[in-house]
Amino acid sequence: MGQQGIGMSSDFSLFERHVDALYRSALRLTRKPEDAEDLVQETYLRAYRYRNRFQPGTNEKAWLFTIMTNVFRNRLRQHPLPESPIDQPGADFSIYDQLRREGMPVHLMSPEEIIVDRGFGDEVKHALEELPVNMRMVVVLVDVEDFSYKEVASILGIKIGTVMSRLHRGRQALQKKLWEYSGRPKPSAIAVGAH
Amino acid sequence: MGDHCQQTMQKLSGYMDRELNDAEVRKVKAHLDDCPPCEQVFEFQAGMKRLVRRECCTDEAPPRLRDWVRKLATGHPKPAE
Ligand SMILES: [Zn+2]
Numbered sequence: 001m002g003q004q005g006i007g008m009s010s011d012f013s014l015f016e017r018h019v020d021a022l023y024r025s026a027l028r029l030t031r032k033p034e035d036a037e038d039l040v041q042e043t044y045l046r047a048y049r050y051r052n053r054f055q056p057g058t059n060e061k062a063w064l065f066t067i068m069t070n071v072f073r074n075r076l077r078q079h080p081l082p083e084s085p086i087d088q089p090g091a092d093f094s095i096y097d098q099l100r101r102e103g104m105p106v107h108l109m110s111p112e113e114i115i116v117d118r119g120f121g122d123e124v125k126h127a128l129e130e131l132p133v134n135m136r137m138v139v140v141l142v143d144v145e146d147f148s149y150k151e152v153a154s155i156l157g158i159k160i161g162t163v164m165s166r167l168h169r170g171r172q173a174l175q176k177k178l179w180e181y182s183g184r185p186k187p188s189a190i191a192v193g194a195h
Numbered sequence: 196m197g198d199h200c201q202q203t204m205q206k207l208s209g210y211m212d213r214e215l216n217d218a219e220v221r222k223v224k225a226h227l228d229d230c231p232p233c234e235q236v237f238e239f240q241a242g243m244k245r246l247v248r249r250e251c252c253t254d255e256a257p258p259r260l261r262d263w264v265r266k267l268a269t270g271h272p273k274p275a276e
Contacts (some may be wrong), residue, residue: 013268023256037260044264096239107235111242124250142212143244144251149214168208175243 043068066155127177135170
């Protein structure tokens with residue numbers, strides 16, 4: 001078993017605890033359980049191979065996510081996944097504004113009530129998986145995995161400003177998708193591809 | 196919408212994501228305490244974020260993947276390749 005208190009980069013058991021986080025994010029990225037499992041395996045194999053490059057005391061979760069997003073982007077370059085078309089938001093969109101415009105008592109409604117309690121099972125996951133991959137990665141890293149903007153910038157090798165704009169656009173696009181799923185009429189200004 | 200509202204809206208994501216410095220946090224918080232419309236927008240956005248996290252955190256790694264990682268971690272790597 002892994003020794004406690006070694007505190008060295010060779011103590012690989014430190015990385016083990018992030019397997020659920022890596023897997024659920026891999027699922028959002030690949031959209032397929034078998035691909036997600038494969039992606040996580042390759043991530044751990046690389047982490048194992050390069051474990052001596054990990055600096056003890058730094059964030060091992062961020063390190064693993066850096067490896068995984070790199071592996072994923074390399075794979076994507078070789079085998080691009082189809083992306084559902086998403087209109088670039090010209091005007092800002094939010095479900096909140098949409099409901100308010102319709103005169104709904106929006107201060108009495110939570111997103112849970114509006115979106116989830118309509119009998120859908122996995123609509124949030126599906127909506128997320130339909131986002132363009134660059135936005136999706138940022139939304140997953142910030143909203144699901146709780147990384148800071150700075151950590152996300154480092155993980156993805158992009159500027160903080162880019163993190164913020166992708167996050168902003170990604171959250172809006174996610175709300176548009178959820179709005180459609182929730183069975184409400186589509187926002188008039190928004191043209192959407194196949195369902 | 197007043198200037199304060201607009202400034203608050205611009206900082207709202209940063210506030211929600213805990214990315215603001217102390218002075219900015221105080222400013223946003225003071226406005227939200229004071230302005231129900233902005234407070235409602237914030238509550239809704241924060242609710243969206245919670246919803247995304249809650250819904251996406253339900254997946255767990257399959258046991259066989261977990262076992263495989265454990266073997267790697269305990270020094271008995273069996274690369275699948
Ligand atoms: Zn206000």
